[in-house]
Amino acid sequence: MNTIKDWLECVRAYSIPITVMSWAVVFAYGLKAGGDLRLGLLAGIGIELAHLATNLVDDYLDYKIICRDKNFHNTVQKGKCRLICQGIISHRQIGIAIIILCSIATLIGITLFFLSGPHVWWLMAIGALAVLFYQKCSLIGCSELAVGIVYGPLLFEGTYYVMTGSFSWEVLLLSLASVMFSEQFLYTHTVLDYDGDMISHKKTLACRIGDKNKALILLIVFFAIGFISLGALTFMSGNFLYLAGFLTIPYIIWLFKELRQFNSDKTVIPRINKLNFPLDNWEQVVKDGAESFYFRLLLSRNIMMYMAIILILAITLDA
Numbered sequence: 304m305n306t307i308k309d310w311l312e313c314v315r316a317y318s319i320p321i322t323v324m325s326w327a328v329v330f331a332y333g334l335k336a337g338g339d340l341r342l343g344l345l346a347g348i349g350i351e352l353a354h355l356a357t358n359l360v361d362d363y364l365d366y367k368i369i370c371r372d373k374n375f376h377n378t379v380q381k382g383k384c385r386l387i388c389q390g391i392i393s394h395r396q397i398g399i400a401i402i403i404l405c406s407i408a409t410l411i412g413i414t415l416f417f418l419s420g421p422h423v424w425w426l427m428a429i430g431a432l433a434v435l436f437y438q439k440c441s442l443i444g445c446s447e448l449a450v451g452i453v454y455g456p457l458l459f460e461g462t463y464y465v466m467t468g469s470f471s472w473e474v475l476l477l478s479l480a481s482v483m484f485s486e487q488f489l490y491t492h493t494v495l496d497y498d499g500d501m502i503s504h505k506k507t508l509a510c511r512i513g514d515k516n517k518a519l520i521l522l523i524v525f526f527a528i529g530f531i532s533l534g535a536l537t538f539m540s541g542n543f544l545y546l547a548g549f550l551t552i553p554y555i556i557w558l559f560k561e562l563r564q565f566n567s568d569k570t571v572i573p574r575i576n577k578l579n580f581p582l583d584n585w586e587q588v589v590k591d592g593a594e595s596f597y598f599r600l601l602l603s604r605n606i607m608m609y610m611a612i613i614l615i616l617a618i619t620l621d622a
Contacts, residue, residue, distance in 0.1 A: 310392070310400075311584075312385075312584060312587070313362070313387075313392055314358050314359060314400075316584070317584065318358060318488075318604070319354075319355075320604065320608050321454070321485055321488060321604065322351050322454070323347070324607065324608050324611035324612070325458055325482070325611060326347045326462060327347075327615055328459075328477065328481050328614045329459040329462045329474060329477065330343045330347060331618045332463065332477060332618050333463050333466035333467060335621075336463075336471075338463070338467040339465075339466050342415065343465065343466040345465075346415060346461065346462045346465045349408045349411035349412055350430075350458060350462070352404045352408040353404070353405070353408045353431075355404055356400075356401050356408065357433065359400055362387065363394065363397045363398060366387045366388070366394055369388065385591065405431075409427070409431075412427040412430075418465075419464065422464055426457060426461040429452070430461075433452070433453045433457075446489065447486055447489060447490060447508055450482075450485060454482045454485040454486075455478040455479060455481070455485075456478050456482075458478070458482075459474050472539075473536070476532055476535055476539060477614070479532035480536050480614070481614060482529075483525050483529030483532065484526075484529055484607040484610045485607055487522055487525045487526060487529075487603060487606070488600075488603045488606075488607050490509070490521065490525060491522065491562065491600060492600060493507040493508065493509045493510075494518055494519065494562060494566075495562075495596055495599060495600060497509050497510065497566075508521060519563065522559065522562070526555055529610075530548070533549075540621075542617055544616070544617035544621055545614065547613045547616075548613045548617075550609075551606055551610050554609065555606060557602065558599070561573065561599050561602060562599060565595060565596075565599055571595060572594050572595055573594070573598045573599075579598070579601070579602065579605070581601075582598070583601065585597075
């Protein structure tokens with residue numbers, strides 16, 4: 304029998320806060336506008352299930368590459384598709400789990416259609432395409448664009464719509480300020496995966512740039528767009544509490560330095576302190592010898608979480 308811990312690892316539980324925290328930002332905004340709490344919660348569950356299905360689809364397809372390409376197997380980060388490779392969870396079980404998650408998410412979408420309004424259909428359609436073709440998008444360098452749409456305007460305007468029955472320009476700005484921090488997490492992942500992706504001929508943005516250190520410049524662009532959107536949101540809303548988001552800058556500088564070090568030497572084990580937490584499943588990460596990779600990835604993830612928490616507090620505390 305597969306344990307809950309095994310499945311949490313397989314669906315990449317460390318990425319769950321990316322969806323949950325992004326949803327929580329617009330959920331808080333929707334509640335502030337008098338939106339329906341129950342519909343917002345239901346939308347959040349559907350969004351998270353679709354996200355977990357996307358993670359499984361990615362590993363489902365990557366495992367096929369691992370089986371036929373030894374070079375890919377030798378260059379991807381340690382622990383990639385570990386449970387499938389070790390036979391703890393079968394490739395077939397992953398396929399079944401994808402079908403189950405997508406089916407439940409679809410039922411939730413149908414329910415929201417009847418309770419919220421007709422625009423749910425096209426919101427669902429875009430979300431479904433993102434789940435099915437995310438891995439294909441990463442092969443042609445469009446994964447960042449897909450995430451930008453799904454975790455930005457689609458998630459924010461979709462959740463706000465099912466809660467209030469309307470769309471909002473301010474929510475759109477809020478989505479842009481938030482999604483850039485989700486984008487940097489995805490992009491950081493592709494920078495860390497650069498060598499393996501080059502071997503498997505994936506055309507991520509980092510691979511298209513063709514140099515790991517030059518690719519870091521684009522990371523700065525993502526953060527810059529996020530902060531510009533945050534400033535515009537502050538101006539439009541008159542809520543100066545949003546400016547607290549700039550407190551994440553020291554962590555961003557830290558991340559940039561760590562990624563440069565990783566590009567030079569993947570074996571360097573970082574020094575851990577309280578500022579790094581939470582570090583999910585860290586004992587297993589150490590056992591797999593993947594500390595160098597996951598430390599940087601989780602640092603990027605945590606920056607996104609800190610920004611989301613700041614945005615939620617700014618919304619909630621605004622008079």
